[in-house]
Amino acid sequence: MPDADAVLLARVQFAFTIGFHIVLPALTIGLASYLAVLEALWLATGRQVYNDVFQYWLRVFAVGFGMGVVSGLVMSYQFGTNWARFADKAGPIIGPLLGYEVLMAFFLEAGFLGVMLFGRRRVGRGVHFAATMLVAIGTLISAFWILAANSWMQTPQGYTLTPDGRFLPADWWQVIFNPSFPYRLVHMVIACYLSVAFVVGAVGAWHLGRDAQNQAARLMFSMAMWMAVVVAPIQLLVGDQHGLNTLEYQPAKIAAVEGAWETQPGTPLILFGMPNMQQERTDWAVEIPHLGALILTHSWDGSIKGLKEFPPQDRPFSPVTFWAFRIMVGLGLLMAAIGVWAAWLRVRGGLYASPWLRRAVLAMAPSGFIALLAGWTVTEVGRQPFTVYGMLRTTESVSPVGLPGVGASLAGFVVVYAIVFGAGFVFLLRLMGRPPTVGESGPETGVPVRSAGITPVAALQDTH
Amino acid sequence: MLTVIWAGLIAFAVLAYVLLDGFDLGVGILFAVERREEDRDVMVNSVAPVWDGNETWLILGGGGLFAVFPLAYGVILSALYPAIIGMLLALVFRGVGFEFRFRAATASGRLWWDRAFQAGSTIAAFCQGLVLGGLLQGIRVEDRVYAGGWWDWLTGFTVLCGIAVVIGYALQGACWLIWRCEGPLQQRARQYARALAVGMLGLIVVVSLWTPMLEPAFSERWFGWPGILLTSPVPILVALVAWLFWHGLSRQHHFTPLLCAQAWFVLCYAGLGISLWPLIVPPDITIWDAAAPASSQEFLLVGAVVLIPLILGYTGYAYWVFRGKVRAGMHYH
Numbered sequence: 001m002p003d004a005d006a007v008l009l010a011r012v013q014f015a016f017t018i019g020f021h022i023v024l025p026a027l028t029i030g031l032a033s034y035l036a037v038l039e040a041l042w043l044a045t046g047r048q049v050y051n052d053v054f055q056y057w058l059r060v061f062a063v064g065f066g067m068g069v070v071s072g073l074v075m076s077y078q079f080g081t082n083w084a085r086f087a088d089k090a091g092p093i094i095g096p097l098l099g100y101e102v103l104m105a106f107f108l109e110a111g112f113l114g115v116m117l118f119g120r121r122r123v124g125r126g127v128h129f130a131a132t133m134l135v136a137i138g139t140l141i142s143a144f145w146i147l148a149a150n151s152w153m154q155t156p157q158g159y160t161l162t163p164d165g166r167f168l169p170a171d172w173w174q175v176i177f178n179p180s181f182p183y184r185l186v187h188m189v190i191a192c193y194l195s196v197a198f199v200v201g202a203v204g205a206w207h208l209g210r211d212a213q214n215q216a217a218r219l220m221f222s223m224a225m226w227m228a229v230v231v232a233p234i235q236l237l238v239g240d241q242h243g244l245n246t247l248e249y250q251p252a253k254i255a256a257v258e259g260a261w262e263t264q265p266g267t268p269l270i271l272f273g274m275p276n277m278q279q280e281r282t283d284w285a286v287e288i289p290h291l292g293a294l295i296l297t298h299s300w301d302g303s304i305k306g307l308k309e310f311p312p313q314d315r316p317f318s319p320v321t322f323w324a325f326r327i328m329v330g331l332g333l334l335m336a337a338i339g340v341w342a343a344w345l346r347v348r349g350g351l352y353a354s355p356w357l358r359r360a361v362l363a364m365a366p367s368g369f370i371a372l373l374a375g376w377t378v379t380e381v382g383r384q385p386f387t388v389y390g391m392l393r394t395t396e397s398v399s400p401v402g403l404p405g406v407g408a409s410l411a412g413f414v415v416v417y418a419i420v421f422g423a424g425f426v427f428l429l430r431l432m433g434r435p436p437t438v439g440e441s442g443p444e445t446g447v448p449v450r451s452a453g454i455t456p457v458a459a460l461q462d463t464h
Numbered sequence: 465m466l467t468v469i470w471a472g473l474i475a476f477a478v479l480a481y482v483l484l485d486g487f488d489l490g491v492g493i494l495f496a497v498e499r500r501e502e503d504r505d506v507m508v509n510s511v512a513p514v515w516d517g518n519e520t521w522l523i524l525g526g527g528g529l530f531a532v533f534p535l536a537y538g539v540i541l542s543a544l545y546p547a548i549i550g551m552l553l554a555l556v557f558r559g560v561g562f563e564f565r566f567r568a569a570t571a572s573g574r575l576w577w578d579r580a581f582q583a584g585s586t587i588a589a590f591c592q593g594l595v596l597g598g599l600l601q602g603i604r605v606e607d608r609v610y611a612g613g614w615w616d617w618l619t620g621f622t623v624l625c626g627i628a629v630v631i632g633y634a635l636q637g638a639c640w641l642i643w644r645c646e647g648p649l650q651q652r653a654r655q656y657a658r659a660l661a662v663g664m665l666g667l668i669v670v671v672s673l674w675t676p677m678l679e680p681a682f683s684e685r686w687f688g689w690p691g692i693l694l695t696s697p698v699p700i701l702v703a704l705v706a707w708l709f710w711h712g713l714s715r716q717h718h719f720t721p722l723l724c725a726q727a728w729f730v731l732c733y734a735g736l737g738i739s740l741w742p743l744i745v746p747p748d749i750t751i752w753d754a755a756a757p758a759s760s761q762e763f764l765l766v767g768a769v770v771l772i773p774l775i776l777g778y779t780g781y782a783y784w785v786f787r788g789k790v791r792a793g794m795h796y797h
Contacts, residue, residue, distance in 0.1 A: 063563045067515055070559035074552045076526050080541025081548055087541075088608055091534025096764040099531040101525045103771040110520045111778045114513030115785055122785050169759045340594040399542040400609050409549045416553050420560050427567040 009406040010082040010398050013413060015380075022376060022416050023369050024068030029143055031061045032136035034223075039132050043125060046063060048438060052216045056438035057200070060431050062117050069110075069174065074413075076102075084314050086387050089166045093159060093175055095291050097149040105142035109135050143189055152179035155249045164415040165396075167388065179249050184379075187446025190235045191375065194335060197227035199432075204367030204373040207435045216436035218352055226360070227353065228339030233355045236332055240295070246382075247296055247304060250389060253382030255307045256318040257325045258292055259285065262306040264302065268294035268439035272326070275318035280308060282322075314383045323379035331371040338364060351431025466762065470532045471744070473768055479733050481521035481728050483636075488515045488635020492558055492585025493630060494656065495578060503649050504578060504794040510644040510790040512562055517779050519559070519560045531764050533547060534609060536744045536754040542610040543603045544595050544617050551591035557584030590626040594618075597625030600739070601678050602746040610766075611772060629668040632729065635660035639722035644705055646789050654713060657721050667701065668732060673741055679747060682739045691738075698735045702728065713717045 035054055055106035076098070080088045087095075115123060117132040123131070128293075158174025159167045169175055201224025206215035207217035247254045259275040259282040260267060269292040293302040307315050338360060345351045383389050387397040488511045498504060511518075539550055561581030568574040568604040598617035606612055638660055641653035676683035685691045705727045710721025744751045755761065 063567065066516075066560055066563045070521065073519065073555055073559075076523050077541060077548060077552055079771055080537045081529060081545055082540030084542045084609060087530055087538040088534050091530055091537065092760040095527070095531030095756065096535075096536055096760050098527045099524075099764045100528045100767050102520065103767050103775070106520045106523055107517065107771075107775040107779070109776065110517035111782050114782050119511050119785055168757045169763065171761075172763050223528060315613040399538070399545075400611075401542055401545055402614070405545055405614060409545070412549060412553055416556055420556055422558060423564060423722075427564060430567070430569070449606070 001325060003403065004395075004404045005387055006401070006406055007395050007398050009271045009403065009410055010401075011394065013082060013406060014078055015411040016081050016410065016417070017071065017078060019347070019373060019376075020421055021068070022373070023073040024064055024071060024190040025120075025139070025142070026369065027064045028061060028068050028371055029139040029192040030141045030194075031064065033193065034196055035061060036129075036132050036136040039129050043129055043460065045143075049215045049219055052436055052438060052440040053219050056216065056436045058117065060428060061429065063427055065109075065113065069423060071417075080399075081409070082401065083387075083397050084397050084399035086392070086402075086428045089392060089397070090153075090388055091171050093152060093167050096151050096169075097145050097152070097176070101142055101145035101149075105145065106136045107139035108141070112138070125393055128298050135193040140189065144185060145190075147185045147188055148176045148178075148181055151184045152176075152178050154178075154383055156182075156388050156391060157282060159389075164434055165392070167391075180242075180245055182236070183245045187235070187242050187375075188239050188372075190231055190238060191372045193227065193443045194231055194235060195372055197224045197231070198335065198361070199226045199365050199366075200367045201228070201361045204214075205361040208352060209355070209358055209362075211416050214435060214441070215438075219434075221361070222346075222351065225339065225342035225346065228335055229343040230339070232332065232336035232339045235401060236336060238330070239332065243296065246379075250316060250382065251305045252307065252310045253316055253321065254296065254304055255310070256316040256321040258296075258304065259318055260292070261306060262348060263303055263309055264306070265293070265301045265303045266290045267303050269294070269295065270322075273322075274429065275313070277318060282318075284388070306454055312384065314384045321378050321382045324374040324381070326373045326380060328374040334364065334438075335371075355460065365448075379383045465531075466752065466758055467751050469725060469765065470528075470755070470761055471742075471751045472767075474525060474528045474532065474770070475733075477521050477524040477735065481518070481525055482729055482733065484518035485515070485634045486726075487511070487636040487640035487722070488518055488584045489558070489589045490633040490635065491640060492561070492581050492637070492639050493589060494641070494653075495582035496586070497656065498652070499650070500629050501574075506645060506792050507641065507791050508562060508565065508581075510640070514779075514783060514788045515559075515562065519555070521601060528764075533751065533754040534748065534756055534759055539603060539605055539608075539610050539745050539754075540595075540599060544598045546614075546618060547591045547594040547598060551588050551595070553592060554584045554587035558583075558588055561728060562568065577719075579682070582720060585633075586630060589630045593626030593629030594622045596629065596736075596743065597622030600625070600675060600736075600746065601623065605745065605749060608706060621678065624667070624674070625671060626669055628664070631660055631663045631667060632725075635664050636725045636729070639725045643718050643722050645712050646791070654716075654721075655727075659715060661706075661725070664728065665702075666736050668728070672699070672735065679739075681747070685739060687746055695735070695738055698731055698738070705731070756785070771790040 035057055038050050038054040043053060071084040079091075079094075112131040112134045115128065115236070119131065120128055128157050131147070152175055155178045156167070157178050158169065158171040160170050164169060194201050200220045204217045204220030204222075204224060208221055211217070243254070256269070256275070257274055259270045260443045261280050261282065266289065268287040271286045271288060272284055273283045288299055292304065293299060296302070296304050306316065338357075340355060341360075342351060345354055345357060351357075385394050386392060387394050465640075490510055491507050494507065495504060498507060508751060542688050557580040560575050561584060565574055565577040569575055570674070589699035594617065597619070601617075601619060601621055603612065604616070610738045630733065634659060638653045638657040642650055642657060645653065686695045709721060712724060742745065742750045742752070744754050
C-alpha cells in the first residue's frame, strides 16, 4: 500500500492540473458554438456587427484554445504518470473512450482550427464557415467522450472483472451510455454555454459602460442576457434531474452533499452548516424541515440515506462536497435571477440603460466558471474514496511513485502553470478590455504576419 | 493479429508525431541561432496553422497506448516519470509561445516568450530522446508495475539519445525552413542543415552501434542470421539518403532536404522497430503481454480504420490551404 501522503499529493496534482485545464475547454466549447452562431448570422444577414463580434471573440478563442491544448496534453499523461495502477486496471475501458476522443474530436479541432483562425482570405466564406462548424462540433464530440469516460467511473456498468482486478469491457453500449452519462453531458455542456455567456455579457457590459452606442457591445450584452434567461433555468432543471440520478446510483455522494448523517423521514434541507466527519454530525446546521425530502424524493415524508448508513472508510469528505454544492447552486440561482431581471428590463425597453444590471453582470463574469469548478468538485470529491465508484479505491489506483517524485512534479506544475496561465489570463483580459470596433479583423492582423497571405496572390493583395 | 495491427497503428502515430512535430520543435530549437524578430516571426508563422494538429499525434500515441497497451502505458510513464513530466512542462511553454509572443505588450515580454518557446522546444525534444533511450535500455518490472529506482533511466546512453533527437529535430526544422522560406533566411537554413546533417549522421552511427550492446537479443537480431537480411538494407539506405541530401542541398533544391531528413527518421525508426519487435517494454514485456483485451482493441479499431484516413485527408487539406512561401512583414504597409 502506497503511503497516504503520496496518494494525497497525487490527488492534489490531478485536481490542480484538471482544475486549470477544465476551465479552458469550457471556454472553448462555449465560444466555439457562439462563434459558429455569429458566423452563421453574419452569412445569413450580411450585417457587419456579427462579423465584428465574431472576429473579436476569435482572438480570445485562439489564446484560450492554445492554453487548452497544452494543459490537455498534460492530462492525457496524468493517468500513466501518477495513476499507473488505474491505467492498467481500468485502461481497457477508459482508454478506448479517450482514444475515440482523440480520433474523432482532437484531430478535427486541430485540423480546422488553422483554417478557422488564419484562413479567411485563403478559402471561401462557405468553407470558412464549415471549418468553424467543424471546430465547434469537434469540441462537443470531445465533451461527449470525456464525459462518457468520467461518468463510467461514477456509475460503472457493462464490464466484467478479472480475478486480478482488471475491468474488461463486456458491452460498449452500456459502458458509454452508463446511467449518469446523459445527465452529466447535458449539465456540463449547458454549464460551458452559461460560463461563456456570462463572460461575453460582462465584456459587453464593460464596453457599454464606456460607450452606450457601441453596437458590438450591445449585441454581446443582448445575446448573453437571452442565454441567461433561457438557459439558466433549464440548467436548474437539468441539475435537479442529475441530482435524482446521483441519489439512485451514488447515495453516499448525496448524503455528503446534504450533510445528512441520519436516515429520517421528511429529511430536512440543511441550508448552511459544517459537516463534522469525526463527530458524525453537521455543526451549526440551519435547517428547513421536509424540504430535502421534497427536493430529492419529490414527496413530503420521503427520506434519503444518511452518511451513517455507509462504513466510515466509504464516506466522501462531506465538508467539501457540502460547500461546493452550495456555491454551485447559489451561483446558478443568481444567474437565473440576472436573466429574469434582464428580460424584465428588455420588455420595458431599458436593457442597455440600467447601470445596475451592467454592474451586476460585470460582477458575475467569472460566475459560470466558478460554478462549473464547484460542480466538478462536488461530483469528483463525492466519488471518493473510489476512482471507479464502489469498485476500485483511490489508494489502489496510484503509481508506485514515491512522495518526493509526486511532490517535485506537483511543485513544477504549480510554478509553470502560475507563470503560463497567469500570463495567459492577463492576455485574455487585455484582449477583452479592448473595445470592439467596426471592421474588426481577427487574429490575422494586429500581429506582424500570421499565416494569412502566404501565397503570392494573397501577398499581392496585401501590399495595396 | 489484432494486437499486431494495433502495434503498427501506434507505431504509425508516434512516427507521424516525430515527422510532423519534429520540424515544429526544430524551428523552435533554431531560435537559438536566429535572433532577428522578423525572421523569428516568419519561422513561427510557417508552422502556426499546423502545429496543433501535429502535436495531436502525440496525444494519439499516448492515448492509444493507454487504450490498447495499458500495461506498457502505466509502466513506461512511471519509469520515465521525470523525463515525461519535463517533456510535458516544456511543451506547455512551447505551445503557448505561439500565441503569447504576439500578445506580449513590450519588447522584453516578447523576448521572454521567445526564450520560453526556444527552451520549451529544445527541452521537449531532449526529453523525448531520454524517453526513447530509457525505453531501449530496458525497464525493470515486477508484478505489472515499475520496480526500478527514481533515476534508473538516466545514463550516458539516454543523454546521448536526447542530444541526438535535439540535433535531428533541428535538422528537420532547418529543412522545413529551406522549403517554406526564401532569401537570406533560407540561405542560412541551408548552412544549418549541412552542419546538423553531419552531426545527425554521426549520432546515428554511435547510437546504432551502442544499441545492440544494451541487450543480447538486439545484437542477435542485427548481426545474426537470418536477421541480417532484414537489417543490412537499413544502413545502406541511410547512406543513399545522405547522398541524395547533399545533392539536393548543393543544387539548391527546396524540398529534397526535408524529404531526406524525414527519410532518415523513418529509417532510424525502422531500425528501432527491428530491435524491439515484438517487445514493447524491453527486456520482457511483449506487445501481447501488454495488450488490452480483444474487445477493447476491436472497439477502437473500428474507429481508427474509418477515422485515420479521414484525419490524414483533412490534415493534408490544411497543409494545402497554407501552402507556399512565408514572407516577412506582409501586413506592414
